[in-house]
Amino acid sequence: MSAREIARAVRAGERSARGVVEESLAAIAERDGEVHAFLLVTGDEARSAADAIDAAVADGRDPGPLAGVPVALKDNLCTKGIPTTCASRILEGWRPPYDATVVTRLRRAGAVVVGKTNLDEFAMGSSTENSCAGPTRHPADPSRVPGGSSGGSAAAVAAGFVPLALGSDTGGSVRQPAALCGTVGVKPTYGAVSRYGLVAFASSLDQIGPLAASVEDAALLLEVIAGHDPLDSTSIAQAAPEVTASLDVGVAGLRVGVCDELVEGTAPDVVARVQQAADALVDAGAHVTRVSVPEMRYGLSAYYLIAPAEASSNLARYDGVRYGLRVPASDVAAMNVATRTAGFGPEVKRRIMLGTYALSAGYYDAYYAKAQRVRTLLIEAFSRAYEQVDVLLGATAPTTAFPIGERVDDPMAMYMSDVCTIPSNLAGHPAISVPFGTGDDGLPVGVQVLAPALEEARMFQAAAAIERAAPAPGSGTK
Amino acid sequence: MSGPSTGWEIVVGLEVHCELQTKTKLFCACPNAFGDEPNTNVCPVCLGLPGSLPVLNEQAVELAMRIGAALHCEVRSSSFHRKNYFYPDMPKDYQISQYDQPINVGGYLELPDGSRVGIVRAHIEEDTGKTSHRGESGRIHSADYALVDYNRSGVPLVEIVTEPDIRSAAQARAFVAELRGVLVAAEASDARMEEGSLRIDANVSVRAEGTEQLGTRCEIKNLNSLRSLGLAIEHEAARQVAVIDAGGRVVQETRHWDEQGGRTVPLRSKEEAFDYRYFPEPDLVPLDPDADWKARAAAGVGMLPAERRARLAALVGSPTSQQTDQLQAAVDQGLDDLVVAAVEAGAPAGLALVRAVNELAVDLVAARALDPGSFAALLQLEESGALSPTQAKTVLATLRDAGGGDPGAIARSKGFEALAEATLEGVVRDVVDAHPDEWARYLAGDDKLAGFFTGQVMKATSGKANGKAVAGALRRLRG
Numbered sequence: 001m002s003a004r005e006i007a008r009a010v011r012a013g014e015r016s017a018r019g020v021v022e023e024s025l026a027a028i029a030e031r032d033g034e035v036h037a038f039l040l041v042t043g044d045e046a047r048s049a050a051d052a053i054d055a056a057v058a059d060g061r062d063p064g065p066l067a068g069v070p071v072a073l074k075d076n077l078c079t080k081g082i083p084t085t086c087a088s089r090i091l092e093g094w095r096p097p098y099d100a101t102v103v104t105r106l107r108r109a110g111a112v113v114v115g116k117t118n119l120d121e122f123a124m125g126s127s128t129e130n131s132c133a134g135p136t137r138h139p140a141d142p143s144r145v146p147g148g149s150s151g152g153s154a155a156a157v158a159a160g161f162v163p164l165a166l167g168s169d170t171g172g173s174v175r176q177p178a179a180l181c182g183t184v185g186v187k188p189t190y191g192a193v194s195r196y197g198l199v200a201f202a203s204s205l206d207q208i209g210p211l212a213a214s215v216e217d218a219a220l221l222l223e224v225i226a227g228h229d230p231l232d233s234t235s236i237a238q239a240a241p242e243v244t245a246s247l248d249v250g251v252a253g254l255r256v257g258v259c260d261e262l263v264e265g266t267a268p269d270v271v272a273r274v275q276q277a278a279d280a281l282v283d284a285g286a287h288v289t290r291v292s293v294p295e296m297r298y299g300l301s302a303y304y305l306i307a308p309a310e311a312s313s314n315l316a317r318y319d320g321v322r323y324g325l326r327v328p329a330s331d332v333a334a335m336n337v338a339t340r341t342a343g344f345g346p347e348v349k350r351r352i353m354l355g356t357y358a359l360s361a362g363y364y365d366a367y368y369a370k371a372q373r374v375r376t377l378l379i380e381a382f383s384r385a386y387e388q389v390d391v392l393l394g395a396t397a398p399t400t401a402f403p404i405g406e407r408v409d410d411p412m413a414m415y416m417s418d419v420c421t422i423p424s425n426l427a428g429h430p431a432i433s434v435p436f437g438t439g440d441d442g443l444p445v446g447v448q449v450l451a452p453a454l455e456e457a458r459m460f461q462a463a464a465a466i467e468r469a470a471p472a473p474g475s476g477t478k
Numbered sequence: 479m480s481g482p483s484t485g486w487e488i489v490v491g492l493e494v495h496c497e498l499q500t501k502t503k504l505f506c507a508c509p510n511a512f513g514d515e516p517n518t519n520v521c522p523v524c525l526g527l528p529g530s531l532p533v534l535n536e537q538a539v540e541l542a543m544r545i546g547a548a549l550h551c552e553v554r555s556s557s558f559h560r561k562n563y564f565y566p567d568m569p570k571d572y573q574i575s576q577y578d579q580p581i582n583v584g585g586y587l588e589l590p591d592g593s594r595v596g597i598v599r600a601h602i603e604e605d606t607g608k609t610s611h612r613g614e615s616g617r618i619h620s621a622d623y624a625l626v627d628y629n630r631s632g633v634p635l636v637e638i639v640t641e642p643d644i645r646s647a648a649q650a651r652a653f654v655a656e657l658r659g660v661l662v663a664a665e666a667s668d669a670r671m672e673e674g675s676l677r678i679d680a681n682v683s684v685r686a687e688g689t690e691q692l693g694t695r696c697e698i699k700n701l702n703s704l705r706s707l708g709l710a711i712e713h714e715a716a717r718q719v720a721v722i723d724a725g726g727r728v729v730q731e732t733r734h735w736d737e738q739g740g741r742t743v744p745l746r747s748k749e750e751a752f753d754y755r756y757f758p759e760p761d762l763v764p765l766d767p768d769a770d771w772k773a774r775a776a777a778g779v780g781m782l783p784a785e786r787r788a789r790l791a792a793l794v795g796s797p798t799s800q801q802t803d804q805l806q807a808a809v810d811q812g813l814d815d816l817v818v819a820a821v822e823a824g825a826p827a828g829l830a831l832v833r834a835v836n837e838l839a840v841d842l843v844a845a846r847a848l849d850p851g852s853f854a855a856l857l858q859l860e861e862s863g864a865l866s867p868t869q870a871k872t873v874l875a876t877l878r879d880a881g882g883g884d885p886g887a888i889a890r891s892k893g894f895e896a897l898a899e900a901t902l903e904g905v906v907r908d909v910v911d912a913h914p915d916e917w918a919r920y921l922a923g924d925d926k927l928a929g930f931f932t933g934q935v936m937k938a939t940s941g942k943a944n945g946k947a948v949a950g951a952l953r954r955l956r957g
């Protein structure tokens with residue numbers, strides 16, 4: 001049942017929120033032992049929240065547009081009184097004294113939080129293997145990864161545990177697992193969704209985004225979480241975009257550019273699906289051309305300087321002094337070192353070292369400053385491309401879901417998983433991954449629609465058309 | 479130890495941190511208050527909890543711009559950076575500060591002696607928490623544990639950096655004293671060194687007199703009083719001269735002022751200096767105040783000490799050097815408004831100034847509240863000779879304690895009624911009659927004897943006679 005249908009039925013009194021939540025909790029209990037999408041299931045809190053919604057309906061009050069819809073939250077979103085771990089030992093035992101702005105907005109909209117989902121530690125990774133609690137498994141093939149870093153949220157939606165989930169996308173961490181798991185994943189315009197209460201990885205790139213089983217549900221969720229928040233200085237001073245209204249508009253006359261850089265280096269079966277989606281858009285009335293944004297080729301390099309640099313500073317606060325893990329030692333400095341050594345996993349340490357180096361005296365200009373210039377060039381290149389086309393089309397990830405363990409010892413291979421998604425983060429632009437059939441291995445493929453800043457409506461317009469044309473699950477490419 | 483030996487010149491630049499007197503902290507809504515129970519004025523933002531984000535306080539920006547205007551700086555578009563280093567009382571383990579784009583650049587402060595100290599910049603940054611080390615000895619290295627109070631974490635600061643224009647310990651003290659006056663006038667900071675709302679680091683170097691090249695400097699931290707500032711500069715300069723005289727080289731380093739030991743001790747050398755890995759703060763947007771806002775901020779600066787001194791000087795006319803000291807004291811003590819109001823109410827300026835700084839300064843709080851009309855009336859009585867200076871001071875003390883009143887009535891209640899003119903004439907005549915020889919010499923032109931006769935009249939009237947009135951009577955008798 002879709003989120004929209006659940007909310008409609010609950011608001012109409014046809015279904016109880018409690019009943020919906022019990023179904024969700026039952027599904028999790030039945031299968032999450034295998035999938036491991038959740039780090040924590042908050043059954044008691046979910047049941048009482050559902051009861052409150054049912055009471056509101058009984059009283060004739062409107063419980064909101066997501067009434068009774070179970071949602072899962074990536075465990076880097078702060079939840080008041082509920083452990084928030086970022087899948088890191090260093091946050092062991094920490095319970096935030098406040099809710100993230102998106103969590104507050106979800107609750108106000110009547111959504112019911114059923115739990116916190118697994119992720120790569122501090123959202124650093126593309127497979128959800130870098131978790132102190134162990135990996136999440138792909139719901140369709142437990143030997144494979146669900147992608148990452150929002151792999152728990154993507155798997156929770158794909159497994160049917162919840163119709164909606166939130167993830168965070170710094171370099172593709174919502175869209176890439178959405179593609180691998182066969183769900184919709186959205187990275188909104190930077191500043192469209194408040195970051196207040198999202199545990200920071202790379203502040204200038206991080207955006208919270210929806211994961212859903214359908215484009216419509218993703219749009220519904222985006223409308224609830226987006227909009228100005230005075231608690232985030234980088235939040236854009238405007239209301240949430242009205243994206244649900246654009247879903248049925250169609251793509252007649254829309255100029256779509258299939259982007260060379262978003263298909264080159266991508267597996268042939270994935271490329272075939274992108275081409276098929278492009279053809280479907282032509283059939284629906286769009287003008288499809290090929291475009292090139294060569295500056296995208298520098299995106300990965302720039303990203304792996306900027307993101308670790310910001311992370312090295314953002315993660316300094318985990319020093320054992322105030323909260324989370326503390327490993328006692330002879331003095332404060334030794335305690336800091338012992339705590340961080342024990343508390344962080346290898347990928348987090350790698351990125352802290354990379355970032356510290358990139359910001360060091362004598363290296364700043366060569367690395368961090370230069371990467372920021374690349375970012376400016378990329379934004380300019382996007383602007384030129386958007387003079388010719390309204391949206392860009394490409395792959396979300398270079399391959400379908402890969403086997404667990406395949407890339408853990410090869411960081412560069414792992415980093416390449418995000419090559420198609422990183423440019424949107426660097427530019428601050430919105431992008432969406434829409435499931436579009438499967439690869440040769442029968443696993444889901446996602447195609448990606450990119451749009452200029454604040455053009456979410458246009459992006460959803462194209463995404464909905466792609467979804468309508470998507471091959472039925474299980475149908476081959478040949 | 480005093481300053482360096484002759485032939486050497488001290489060169490000092492100061493870095494002054496002042497806490498802004500905003501209602502709330504720089505990046506959150508917690509109260510900016512001093513002296514509350516530890517860790518009561520805290521929230522996720524100023525505790526640096528995961529997921530929290532800073533939101534810039536508008537009032538802090540306005541006060542920073544006021545400081546810029548008061549120091550004749552250019553107020554510019556600016557941005558924030560992160561200064562990264564680990565310290566337990568800094569909850570994010572980085573400090574949000576302005577780096578290469580500070581809000582105020584390039585100003586100056588003119589000191590009472592007319593010298594000018596250049597201001598390089600005055601930028602906004604956040605304060606840290608406060609660590610106290612606990613244990614048997616009370617010393618850092620042997621402490622059993624440490625407690626951190628984050629009430630101060632995130633309190634807005636403006637750091638004012640001067641050019642190396644200061645040439646003596648006395649000038650450094652004068653600069654800080656004048657700066658305090660400016661900060662208070664701008665209502666930007668209460669500038670209390672003893673409460674830590676004004677904290678000073680001094681960059682000190684020495685060079686041979688007459689040379690241009692700056693010497694290697696040392697930065698001295700922990701100067702929390704004007705006295706420490708002066709002593710530390712003198713000791714540090716003397717230490718550096720001794721190093722050079724002994725054939726050594728001054729090493730650039732950070733030193734700590736040891737108040738008890740009366741010396742500076744090394745903290746860390748340039749080689750050990752932190753690499754702060756500054757980079758633009760991604761959680762904040764650039765700060766770009768429009769012309770209106772800058773103008774509003776500048777208009778919020780009250781009358782500056784220099785303007786107050788000039789106002790008094792204009793009332794006095796051409797002040798003597800003693801009066802120059804007095805008018806500076808009046809401004810420092812916050813009594814200049816009273817003096818000006820009293821003069822407007824008819825008091826003689828010079829007398830108002832001297833009575834204010836000498837008599838009223840005993841109780842500044844009461845003095846500032848004194849009714850200027852009563853003060854003026856008293857000064858007029860003294861000026862006219864109706865009250866002697868001694869009597870006037872006694873009446874003034876009563877006025878000050880009461881906040882005002884009728885000085886004539888107070889004088890009468892104390893038996894200070896000036897002698898009626900006719901009575902005084904009689905007394906003078908009696909004294910003249912009693913001393914015919916002296917009177918003859920006085921008539922012959924020996925003016926010194928006027929003092930003798932005045933003294934005799936005072937004796938006869940138990941000091942109630944007014945000196946000027948006596949002199950007048952003597953002149954009239956002489957014809």
Ligand SMILES: [Zn+2]
Binds near residue numbers: 519520
């Ligand atoms: Zn606070």
